[in-house]
Amino acid sequence: MQPITNKNGIKYYDKLPETARQAELSDFFNGTNWKYGKYYLLENHDGHMFFIRRLHQLNNKETLKMFIATGRVYVVKNDKC
DSSP states (O other), rough: OOEEEEETEEEEEEEEOOTEEEEOOGGTTTTSSTTTTTTEEEEOTTTTTEEEEETTTSOHHHHHHHHHTTOOOEEEGGGOO
């Protein structure tokens, strides 16, 4: 399954890839350090698109935690988005 690229160059999936699973905080944080560079999929508000994102230092970690808690973040097997 290949991602779609919109006119603004943003990559996303219109369906969740088969190897995706709901993320947990431990997928991104090992207790002391954030796992920068980790890819994830962020579900949009209506569940019709899954945007490809990558964790970096400028991410708002509290927002990411909220999205994880509400079940809107997915990780893909082998970190292949």
